[in-house]
Amino acid sequence: MKVRPWLGTLLLLALFLVSIFRFELLEALLRPLVRTGTGAPLRAGLPELALQHLVLVLLAGSFSVLTGVVLGFLAVLSRGRDFRNLLVGLSSFTETLPSVAVIALAVPVLGYGTGPTLLALCLYGILPVLRNTIDGLEGVDGDIVEAARGMGMNEARTLFSVRAPVALPVILAGVRVSLIVTISAATLGAAVGAGGFGVPIVSGIRSFDALMILRGAVPVSLMALFADSLLRRAAEAAGGWAVRSGSL
Amino acid sequence: MIRIRGLAKSYGDVPAVQDLNLEIRKGELCVLLGPSGCGKSTTLRLINRLLPMDSGRVWINGRDTTEVPPDILRRSLGYVIQNVGLFPHMTVFDNIAVVPRLKKWKKDRIARRVEELLSMTGLPFDYARRYPRELSGGEAQRVGVARALAAEPSVLLMDEPFGALDLLNRRLLQKEFRGLQRRLGMTVLFVTHDVEESLELADTMAVMNRGRIVQWGRPEDFLFRSRDPFIPRFLGSDYGLNLLRLRPKEETSSRLRILNEAGEVLGTLEDGGFFLASGAGEWEK
Numbered sequence: 004m005k006v007r008p009w010l011g012t013l014l015l016l017a018l019f020l021v022s023i024f025r026f027e028l029l030e031a032l033l034r035p036l037v038r039t040g041t042g043a044p045l046r047a048g049l050p051e052l053a054l055q056h057l058v059l060v061l062l063a064g065s066f067s068v069l070t071g072v073v074l075g076f077l078a079v080l081s082r083g084r085d086f087r088n089l090l091v092g093l094s095s096f097t098e099t100l101p102s103v104a105v106i107a108l109a110v111p112v113l114g115y116g117t118g119p120t121l122l123a124l125c126l127y128g129i130l131p132v133l134r135n136t137i138d139g140l141e142g143v144d145g146d147i148v149e150a151a152r153g154m155g156m157n158e159a160r161t162l163f164s165v166r167a168p169v170a171l172p173v174i175l176a177g178v179r180v181s182l183i184v185t186i187s188a189a190t191l192g193a194a195v196g197a198g199g200f201g202v203p204i205v206s207g208i209r210s211f212d213a214l215m216i217l218r219g220a221v222p223v224s225l226m227a228l229f230a231d232s233l234l235r236r237a238a239e240a241a242g243g244w245a246v247r248s249g250s251l
Numbered sequence: 252m253i254r255i256r257g258l259a260k261s262y263g264d265v266p267a268v269q270d271l272n273l274e275i276r277k278g279e280l281c282v283l284l285g286p287s288g289c290g291k292s293t294t295l296r297l298i299n300r301l302l303p304m305d306s307g308r309v310w311i312n313g314r315d316t317t318e319v320p321p322d323i324l325r326r327s328l329g330y331v332i333q334n335v336g337l338f339p340h341m342t343v344f345d346n347i348a349v350v351p352r353l354k355k356w357k358k359d360r361i362a363r364r365v366e367e368l369l370s371m372t373g374l375p376f377d378y379a380r381r382y383p384r385e386l387s388g389g390e391a392q393r394v395g396v397a398r399a400l401a402a403e404p405s406v407l408l409m410d411e412p413f414g415a416l417d418l419l420n421r422r423l424l425q426k427e428f429r430g431l432q433r434r435l436g437m438t439v440l441f442v443t444h445d446v447e448e449s450l451e452l453a454d455t456m457a458v459m460n461r462g463r464i465v466q467w468g469r470p471e472d473f474l475f476r477s478r479d480p481f482i483p484r485f486l487g488s489d490y491g492l493n494l495l496r497l498r499p500k501e502e503t504s505s506r507l508r509i510l511n512e513a514g515e516v517l518g519t520l521e522d523g524g525f526f527l528a529s530g531a532g533e534w535e536k
Contacts, residue, residue, distance in 0.1 A: 144334075144336070146332060146333075146334040146335070146336035147336045147338060147339070149301070149332060150330070150332060150335070150337070150338075151336075151338070152301060152325070153299060153325055153330035153332070154326065154330060154349055154350050154353070155322045155323065155325035155326035155350060155353055156322070156353065157322045165338055168340040169338070169339060
């Protein structure tokens with residue numbers, strides 16, 4: 004394993020930690036650049052908001068990844084033709100729904116707080132995973148699948164020991180996009196009381212306090228960048244054969 | 252041994268293979284020769300049941316292929332395709348070991364077998380650790396052949412295996428494969444559209460057109476006894492010369508006169524070599 008790419012990942016993690024535990028260090032840099040307001044100070048500290056945000060992301064993220072991958076595998080089975088088309092249609096439809104509207108509409112049903120936020124996050128988080136899983140598995144070179152079947156692998160075995168590993172880099176790219184979407188979309192939860200980094204953003208908007216907005220926006224961006232970097236490294240490790248043989 | 256009776260397959264209304272009958276004896280290399288789209292690849296895929304047949308029967312070593320589950324059947328038939336289809340995420344070793352592992356061979360037996368196959372197909376042993384992308388086209392197809400032979404299949408099905416290679420590599424692999432097939436006494440059904448390749452390899456040759464076998468026999472038989480006008484058209488006017496050039500001498504009869512379509516003598520093949528009739532009508536060795 005090469006060390007250098009990991010340095011960037013670690014640097015992003017360090018910056019993220021600084022942004023939640025020592026925001027005043029960044030504040031000194033940002034204060035001259037932006038308009039500051041006189042709004043009420045935050046009731047919860049950044050570390051607490053970070054924890055709320057992280058819990059939202061981990062819950063929604065793990066559900067999305069698991070569901071997306073499982074549905075994607077089922078969809079590419081030869082018996083799953085209709086199911087596949089249904090899923091692809093549904094996911095295109097879901098994409099057209101504005102996430103804010105989903106959250107707002109879910110409040111009467113799921114109540115105030117994390118419920119509607121998780122629903123919206125899962126709905127949007129599944130899409131990139133599902134799409135990349137289907138595309139990746141279907142995109143495996145036909146000759147490779149033909150060879151696997153011709154040598155006497157059954158459909159399940161061809162799927163798990165040939166198609167899945169060959170498609171893994173594409174699937175992991177979907178996971179990466181999904182987590183980034185989830186991390187940034189989780190800020191919307193603040194509007195319905197789910198907490199997280201959306202809280203300073205919402206309160207900053209209300210009080211015209213740009214610095215307050217940055218208090219939420221900077222950690223969220225750093226968290227997303229860190230997650231992106233971490234998953235890139237993971238994809239490189241998992242698709243080692245592709246890197247070594249020059250296809251990535 | 253392969254025996255095929257009345258094999259047929261259509262795609263919708265379009266017949267791909269019609270009433271196909273063929274027999275390949277043990278240790279024999281039969282070439283299925285024909286223009287693209289004539290149904291020769293479909294025939295192979297019907298034999299190993301990658302495609303379901305509409306009607307007909309296929310026996311391999313006396314056993315009807317529909318008596319065994321398709322996956323088990325395919326593990327006993329080597330299958331080599333034009334674009335090789337090596338698994339990119341596996342090393343050469345793991346690629347070759349696929350079928351032995353499916354058959355649950357012991358580890359040391361697999362290792363010995365892979366080593367044996369690498370040397371058989373003319374690859375250095377340290378290639379075992381390489382990935383497919385690190386191989387040239389010729390090397391990849393050698394691995395493809397090794398992989399198909401790994402679990403000692405009773406029959407080898409090959410679909411234009413050397414078609415994607417450059418001419419030099421193609422000729423080299425053809426010669427090597429011919430030697431290997433002879434040495435191991437393999438039963439092979441080999442699909443190609445290349446007449447010269449067919450002459451290089453075939454014990455028997457079945458020429459296909461539009462889903463049917465037009466004629467079947469030894470390559471020499473096609474010279475004198477073509478019943479269908481398609482045969483001379485497809486084999487070309489230089490078939491006789493290619494036959495003399497490419498067939499090992501001991502396989503043709505000791506004294507053979509080669510005639511063109513008009514019945515003029517082009518040359519003779521005798522024990523000492525072959526003699527061409529030159530333009531002036533003189534004999535030239």
